[in-house]
Amino acid sequence: MNTYTSERVRNIVLLGHAGSGKTTLAETMLFESGTISRRGNVAAGSTVSDYHPIEKEKQKSVYSSLMTLDWRGHKINLIDTPGTLDFSGESFGSLKVSDTSIFVLDAERGVEVGTEMFWKQAANYKSIPIFVINKVDHPKADFNRTLEMAKERFGREVVAIQYPYEQGEGFHAIIDILKMTMYEFPEEGGKPDKLPIPESHRDRAQLLHNELIEIIAENDETLMDVYFEKGTLDEEELIDGLRSCMLNRQIFPVFCLSAERNMGSGRLMGFIDSVAPAPTEVTGPELAHGGEYKSDKDGKAGIFIFKTYSEDHVGDLMYFRVYNGSVKSGMDLVNSSNGNSSRLSSLFVSQGSKRDEVSVLNTGDIGAVVKLKDAGFGDTLHEKGFEFQLKSIEYPAPTVRMAVKSLKTGDEDKIGMALNQLHREAPSLFVEHSQELRQMIIGGQGEEHLASIKHSLSHRFKLSVEFVEPRIPYRETITKPVKSNYKHKKQSGGAGQYGEVHMLVEPWYEDMPPPPDIQVRDVQTFDLPWGGKFVFQNCIVGGVIDNRFMPAIIKGVMEKLETGPLSGCRARDIRVSVYDGSMHSVDSNEAAFKTAGLMAFKKAFLDASPQLLEPVYNVEVLVPSEFMGDVMGDLSTRRGQIQGMDSEGSLQTIKARVPLSEMNRYYTQLKSMTQGRATYHMEFAEYAPVPRDVQDRVMRETMELEEV
Ligand SMILES: Nc1nc2c(ncn2[C@@H]2O[C@H](COP(=O)(O)OP(=O)(O)O)[C@@H](O)[C@H]2O)c(=O)[nH]1
Ligand SMILES: [Mg+2]
CATH class of the missing domain: 3.30.70.240 (Alpha-Beta Plaits)
Structure with a gap:
């Protein structure tokens, strides 16, 4: 593949609800651009994008995949994402490195919840949106309803650039209101004939065309002047205006298409080339410590890793975007998160599972590298003497949690290691070894996400596991104040043990007053690691218990808080006031007071209507x-x-x-x-x-x- 200047690169991510046709659209774009000579299909598992074994098995996307195509001298980096919410983690990294997001809507189903979630994230990353209403060939397709739904959900900025001449099974032509042309497709799709808009559609097309001009002029003062003068805008002015409106998120253009019949993808690619922004034109990404990063394409090299995947016989494959200068194979880069240097051996651009080696990638371009030591997901790497660090990718909180149980004893450590690797590859998987629940807990974006983790554990790592419901982290507390005492006395041979503690145990709440009948000398407040508080009050008068034994009493109570007296769950929100007791001049020691504290507390707790x-x-x-x-x-x-x-x-x-x-x-x-x-x-x-x-x-x- 050739080398492209930053101005000629376009980074596009395909987003949208599962089944809207993203993978099919990617395949069609690759075919139309001549990158592949035959179109595969999702059901047969033969698309470029869905190449992982699990994707072929499930007949849908699970991972995001990077494809590259040339459309009339521009390089389009196209990232297909799994639309299922379960695999949304995969989509977020891709979104971060793309300048333009293509939201694929299903003309039959309209706007679906999957689209909704990615929409919010795209706005966070300031990605420029384009809508594609796909499947207009479907017998139940309703382009207008889908367009209205999109306007309702995403705002009046949603503006149609095209509409179908006829929708449903008879779909074969698109009216383009930017170019004021009709594209008519041959039966097998592909390259359309450009025809004048038929008489019956001329009024509607002209009306929409004028509306488009007005919106563009409204948002651009210079164009407004031109518009007033001439009463219209020519194509070049329109395209310039549209482009600046898109950059300012004032217009979200809508295209119509049938990915399956290969009707409309060429015009979409043409629009990407001429109107969608180059990497040098968009707002820079956020820096780790705040502020916007401004790329310098002539500066020293800097890259950001947005996806890693470990492939058989290849090793860790890391996908990155160049954010500064140009990277060349053989270059040494420093990882800004640990200061370690790694060499970029060979650089690749990828076509799903296929990779082509390249020697240089310029600012804005996307590529992959293998055998990069000391680097991983979310890292920024840069040439020596030039430092920056981009903010890593944030994931939504897990929606599903499961406990992982090994089906083979002795495999627990291996499972832990495999899960950690999967987490490093895709941090949307959350992994925790919970001491409290005595379980290995994983969290993900849905049960299918966790099922894919199970698939990886069994196929990639050859580990058999079962997922079970995690235990619930219950807590214990008490509902009324109770006094108790305990004397720990032991006489065995030489030194004995002696400690006596009297305490008042109460349910704690914010701003609670001191106990009515007890003089408080000292208060210590502990924020418990499992939530809630433990307040300890030393109310000893006349030195009946030495101050030096107080930490031991606290330790005893703490131990019982950790394995609660009622059920063994952690206890919280308790106030303990030690107000009396006794010591022995020889036999009193810390161990004795710890036991006395623990036992007195336990007794009181169980009498205090525990809850x-x-x-x-x-x-x-x-x-x-x-x-x-x-x-x-x-x-x-x-x-x-x-x-x-x-x-x-x-x-x-x-x-x-x-x-x-x-x-x-x-x-x-x-x-x-x-x-x-x-x-x-x-x-x-x-x-x-x-x-x-x-x-x-x-x-x-x-x-x-x-x-x-
Ligand atoms: N009728 C029709 N079906 C389509 C079109 N595009 C995709 N499909 C079908 O919709 C299903 C989902 O497509 P896919 O590309 O996997 O969607 P994704 O989940 O968004 O990647 C597949 O069965 C496709 O064959 C289209 O333009 N028209
Ligand atoms: Mg897909």
Whole structure:
């Protein structure tokens, strides 16, 4: 492949709900540009983009993949992404390095929730959006309805540049209101004939054309003057105006297409070349420590790694974008996150699984490299003597958590290592070895995401595992104040043990007053690592217990807080006031007071009407209105409390509070209730008392906790 200057590079990411036709569109673009000589298809697993074994098996995209094509002297780096929310982690890195996002909408289904989520992220990265309404050949295609939905969801900036001459099965021509031309396609698709707009469509096309001119002129003062003078804008002025409107996010142009029939992709690529921004024209990425990075294409080399994947017989493959200067094979680069230097051996551009070696990549271009030591996902690398670090990629919080159980004893460490590697490749996978739950926990963007992790563990790493529901991190607390005392006395041969502690144990709350009948001398407040507080008050008068024994008493109480007296779960929000006790001049020591503290605390706790608390989450569901009733009904069977509803066009947001223990398999349930058309996220809200029957059950279960 040739070398391209920055001005001739276009970085495009394909985004949108699963099944809208992104992979098919990528294949069609590769074919139209002559990059491939035959079009593969998703069902046969023969596309360039869906080349991983799991993608062929599932007949859909799981990973993002980079393809490169030349369209009339411009190099288009095209990144196809999996539209399923489960694999959204893959899409976020691709979005970060692309200047333009093509949102592919399905003309039959309109705007779907998958699009919604990527839309927000694209705005965060200041990516320039283009909409493509695909599948206009579908018998139930409705271009206008889809366009209206897009306007409703994404704003009046959504403006059609094209519309179908006839939609549905008879689709064969597109009216272009920028060029004021009709493109008519041969039966097999491909290169269209350019024809005048037929009489029957002339008025509508002219009306839309004038509207487009007005929007462009409205947003550009110089063009406004020209428009006033001439009453119209010529094609060049229109294109210039459109381009500046797109850069300022004032216009989101809409194209129409049938990827499957190969009708319309050539015009889209032409538009990308002539109107979509070059890497040198867009807002720079955010720096790790804030502020915008401004690229210098003539400066020293600097790159950012946005995707890593370990491939058989190849090793770690890292995909990067050049953000400064030009990178050449053989160059040494310093990793800004650890200061280590690595050599870029060979550089590649990729066509899905195929790679072509190149010697230079300029600012803005995207490529891949193998065997890069000491570098990984999200790292910035630069030439010596020139330092910068870009902000890494942020992922949404995991929506599904599972505990990983090894099916073969002794494999636990290997599983941990494999999971860590998978996390390094794609940090949207969250991995935690929970001491508290005594489980290895993984979190991801959906059950399919976790299923793909299981697939990797078994196929790539040859490890058999089972995923089980994680235990719930319950907490314990008390509901009334209780006094107790404990005397620890042991006489065995030589030195004995002696310590006596009297304490008042109370439920703690913010700004609570001191106890009424006890004089407080010293207060220590501990923020517990598992949430909540422990307040310790030394109220000893007359030196009946030495100050030097207080830390031991605290230690004893702390130990019992960590494995709560009621069920072994962690305890929180407790105040302990030690107000009396006794010592022995010879036998008193720290160990004795630790035991006395622990035992007195345990006794008081169990008498103080202990209460189990459960984590409660704020759950927000975005759902098409027709499924509202089902979703609300399901939430209430999960002990959910509906907090509110918001309607945004044809989609509704439901807000509810639901105990974590009731959210098992919610993702799957929601998906099946709504045909995969709803999405949700949840965030920890608070710990709340569990109902009595649940408390009894949990106590039985936690007592029988087996090690995993
Ligand atoms: N009728 C019709 N079907 C299409 C079109 N584009 C894609 N499809 C079909 O839609 C399904 C999903 O396509 P795919 O490219 O995998 O979508 P992705 O999930 O967005 O990558 C496949 O069965 C395609 O054959 C189109 O323009 N028209
Ligand atoms: Mg796909």
